[in-house]
Amino acid sequence: MLNLTDMQTVRSLANRHHFSFSKGLGQNFLIDPAVCPAIAEYGIPDETCAALEVGPGFGVLTQQLALHAKKVVSVEIDRRLEPVLAETLKELPNAAILWGDVLKLDLQTLFAQQFGEMPVAFCANLPYYITSPILMYLLESDVSFVSMTVMVQKEAAERLCAEVGTRAAGAVTVAVQLRGKAEYLMDVPRESFYPAPNVDSAVIRITPHATPLCAPEEIAPLLKMVKAGFAQRRKTAMNALSSGLGCSKAVLADAFGACGLAENIRFEQLDMPTLLALSRAISDRS
Numbered sequence: 001m002l003n004l005t006d007m008q009t010v011r012s013l014a015n016r017h018h019f020s021f022s023k024g025l026g027q028n029f030l031i032d033p034a035v036c037p038a039i040a041e042y043g044i045p046d047e048t049c050a051a052l053e054v055g056p057g058f059g060v061l062t063q064q065l066a067l068h069a070k071k072v073v074s075v076e077i078d079r080r081l082e083p084v085l086a087e088t089l090k091e092l093p094n095a096a097i098l099w100g101d102v103l104k105l106d107l108q109t110l111f112a113q114q115f116g117e118m119p120v121a122f123c124a125n126l127p128y129y130i131t132s133p134i135l136m137y138l139l140e141s142d143v144s145f146v147s148m149t150v151m152v153q154k155e156a157a158e159r160l161c162a163e164v165g166t167r168a169a170g171a172v173t174v175a176v177q178l179r180g181k182a183e184y185l186m187d188v189p190r191e192s193f194y195p196a197p198n199v200d201s202a203v204i205r206i207t208p209h210a211t212p213l214c215a216p217e218e219i220a221p222l223l224k225m226v227k228a229g230f231a232q233r234r235k236t237a238m239n240a241l242s243s244g245l246g247c248s249k250a251v252l253a254d255a256f257g258a259c260g261l262a263e264n265i266r267f268e269q270l271d272m273p274t275l276l277a278l279s280r281a282i283s284d285r286s
């Protein structure tokens with residue numbers, strides 16, 4: 001198996017296949033030998049589990065996933081990588097590539113065709129330009145993952161894993177943590193990639209809640225409220241929601257009172273149970 005953490009091997013592959021790295025597609029490939037085995041170990045509970053990966057690049061993480069999982073399916077948008085991956089994955093019959101945009105995937109069909117009854121873990125070094133859209137697409141889909149272990153920008157990792165109800169949290173924190181537990185696993189410095197990006201990274205894991213925190217129909221109004229609340233952080237929660245949701249102050253005062261909230265509280269101070277209670281209280285009164 002080609003060692004894709006060896007710089008000479010990576011350069012030689014790129015040269016032989018006339019491959020130039022695309023900044024637009026977030027092509028910063030891992031060259032740190034410790035990181036991919038760690039992602040595979042964190043992400044794949046045992047060898048009965050399958051893995052779905054987005055963006056194999058030259059296949060450095062795909063190789064490790066194939067060594068740990070029963071089967072790996074990797075979705076890649078850049079067809080220029082076809083001859084490279086044919087070479088780097090040729091000794092791994094349990095690894096398959098699907099060509100296309102992950103955000104256009106029909107995940108239910110993919111799961112039925114590729115994984116059957118196997119439990120599936122999602123593992124990826126995500127292209128940073130679409131980190132949140134990919135995570136939300138996967139979390140909102142009808143398929144279920146054992147866990148999602150992903151490399152993201154360090155700042156995004158901190159925000160995704162922040163405690164809801166603290167300053168570090170944002171709308172995306174709530175959107176993700178509504179659906180799963182988010183853990184910050186490890187820092188990965190920029191030198192661990194080729195070409196090196198201008199930012200540091202981190203690996204996080206999202207594990208879907210065994211019991212959903214709310215009913216499916218409660219998610220949309222809650223996220224609408226969360227977007228409105230975080231859009232104007234400097235205002236009080238009541239003022240932010242009044243202008244963001246177009247809701248009268250009287251209705252909001254009543255809802256805040258029902259939840260035992262002070263009228264001058266800021267939105268970022270509301271923890272997850274309070275957000276759920278407040279969203280229900282507003283819906284009941286609108």
Ligand code: SAM
Pocket residue numbers: 025026027028029030054055056057058059060061062075076077078100101102103124125126127128130
């Ligand atoms: N897994 C490799 C590694 O760790 O070295 C490459 C990771 S690189 C950060 C991101 C990969 O995602 C690239 O191969 C890029 O071409 C691919 N990609 C970017 N946008 C994509 C999309 N919308 N759908 C599928 N793959 C995408």
